Amino acid sequence: MPEQAENKKVAQTSLRLKIGLAEMLKGGVIMDVMNVEQARIAEEAGAVSVMALERVPAMIRAEGGVARMAKPSLIKQIIQAVSIPVMAKARIGHFAEAQILQQLGVDFIDESEVLTPADETHHIDKHGFKTPFVCGARNLGEALRRIAEGAAMIRTKGEAGTGDVVHAVKHMRQITKEMKALTVLSEQELYAAAKELQAPYELVRMVAEAGKLPVPNFSAGGIATPADAALMMQLGAEAIFVGSGIFMKERATPLDVENDARERDEAVSRAKAIVIATTHYNDPKILAEVSEQVTGTMKGLAAAAIEEKELLQTRGW
Amino acid sequence: MRLGWECQNHFVKSSGPTIKRALPRIGVLAIQGDYAAHAAALAEAGAEPSLVKTLDDLRLDGESLDGIVLPGGESTTMLKFLERHGMFEALSEFCRTRPAFGTCAGAILLAREVRNPPQRALGLLDAVVERNAYGRQIDSAILHSETTLDPEPLEMVFIRAPRILEIGPGVETLAWREGSPALVRQGTLLAATFHPELSSDRRVHRFFVAEVMAARG
Incomplete structure (x- = not known):
């Protein structure tokens, strides 16, 4: 029994440290980067963290093929190049990729639907890692299942690689709506709600009491402009992931x-503007100023034009 | 000091809204980071927190705030923001004349010199600080240490923590991590390499609120 109590204490300490890092990233922008130069631009622009990957979602979408964890050499170069935390993606269920990322010293692992899933049934048991995990979700049940598995941060999935914010909005509104609905339920009704959400009762009760997730709730998937970032923050996101929106033409x-100096300037202007917009998300005067300073925006792909089977957000459950 | 504070708090509760300003108004720099956790901790410790995102936010109803907290987060992000928006000098001036409390990234911002890598700082706290001194996130830790604030040891949450390498003669150490100062005070400046806002223990915030009250006179 003392051993069990000790294990529980260790697990709680570990989760507090994981959520602690997520707390430090709040109000900031996490940017996808594919090389050292992009990582430096992101840090210089004021990103709170960078996500190291070989291809951003827009390229994965356009080029197809199997998308896997980034090369360790690339991740190591980026870790060397910047002083801010470095994240990297592992395939859904691919705990061996996650073990490698932890070994490389990555600060946060994104078990991501953007990569090709490695397991059709199981997500990674994230409690077994010292490195914190972030996972995507489209609704409250999905978010709570990921938290039950040990995720220390949730992000809306949106539809990555499109530059179309519509699904990020949909998922954030969905999660918020479901959380609000729980707060008015009686104890008895919470058991049924847990069943419907397909999520552990204890977590459902925590949300019902607090009116929010027990871990930070960030937003991702199609955010491409300063206005998009401000929109998601106003809808309740606690920080912003920008994938293809900064470095794609x-x-x-x-x-x-x-x-190309001109293209570099364009990336810098986009990155800086999104960072400022995320801090001043509720100040239209500043949002107007920074939106004016941006010298270009990714072309984008309307999410409604994507066929159901091509959607990335339906990966994971 | 704590007793004094509790009396004050009691006084506020039992009186009408006319003396509401008995609560010190403490700003929390809200560029990014765990500023919400600090605001909640300050409220629990008996202050009225106020988020600071622009120069104008350093004043409220035409009056200067009584003190400021520089929260945890990414020091590079905060520094770029302060420089870009002309807030660096104003914040420096504010922290020179009013009590300021920096945790982790906030402590880095207050320092005289920053290493790993070197970066600009407000230069108010006579200390040399090394960023990410203990490693990456997997090296983050929750430790307990003796403190001069109180006989009971202090829980200290370290997240990608900095280390205070050197302190000047005017800097007093209030708690340690393996022999290095982890909580220090220089006049009305307070700096922690850990995150008291992430613990349920409010002793450090109460100490700062008391300092703010004392400075206000």
Whole structure:
């Protein structure tokens, strides 16, 4: 018994540290980067963290193929290049990729639907890791299932790689609506709600009491402009992930930040503007100013035009 | 000091709204980071928190705030923001004349010198601070340490924590991590390399609120 109590204490300490890092990222922007130069631009622009990957979602979508964890050499270079926390993605259920990412010293692991899933039934048991995990969700049940597995941060899935914010909005509104609904239920009704949400009763009760998730709730998936970031923050997001929105030019072509000064400037202007918009999300005067300073926006792909089977958000459950 | 504070708090509760300003108004720099956790902790410790995102926010109803908290988060993000929006000098001036409390990234911002990598700081606290000194997130830890504030040890939550490498003669150490100062005071400046806002223990925030009350006179 003392051993069990000790294990429980260790688990609680571990979860507090994981959520602690998520707390530090609140109000900030986490940017997808594919090389050292992009990582430096992100840090210089004021990103709170970078997500190291080989292809941003827009490219994965356009090029197809199996999308896997980024090369360790790329992740190590990016860790060396910046002083802010570095995140990286593992495939859904691919705990061996996660073990490698933890070994590399990645600060947050994104078990992400953007990569090709490695397991059709099981997500990673995230309690077994010292490194915190972030997972995507479209609704409250999905968010709570991920938290039950040990996720220390939830992000709306949205529809990655589109530059269309509509699904990020839909998922944030859905989660908020379901949380609000729980707060008015009686104790007895919460058991039935847990059954309907397909989520553990204890977590459902925590949400009913607090009116919010027990871990930070960030937003991702299609955020491309300062106005998009402000929209998601006003809808209740606690921080913003920007994937393809900063470094992409056309659908599958990134801005050439290494060789083209004008394209580098464009990426810098987008990155800075989204950072400022995320801090001042409820100040239209500042939002108007920063929106004016942006010198371009990714072309984008309307999410409504994507066929059901091509959607990334339906991966995971 | 704590007793004094509790009396004050009691006085506020038992009186009408006319003396509401007996509560010190303490700003929380809200560029990004765990500023909401600090605001909640300050409220629990008997202050009225107020978020600071612009220069104008350093004043409220035409009056200057009584003190400020620089929260945990990413020091580079906060620094770029302060520089870009002309807030660096104003914040420096504010912290020179009013009590300020920096935790983790906030402590880095207050320092005289920052290493790993070197970066600009407000230069108010006579200390040299090394960023991410204990490693990455997997090296984050919750420790307990003796403190001069109170006989009971203090829980200290360290997240990608900095280390105070050197302190000047005017800096007093109030708690330690393995021999390095973890909580320090210099006049009305207070700095922690850990996150008291992430613990349920409010002793450090109460100490700061008392300092703010004392400075206000």
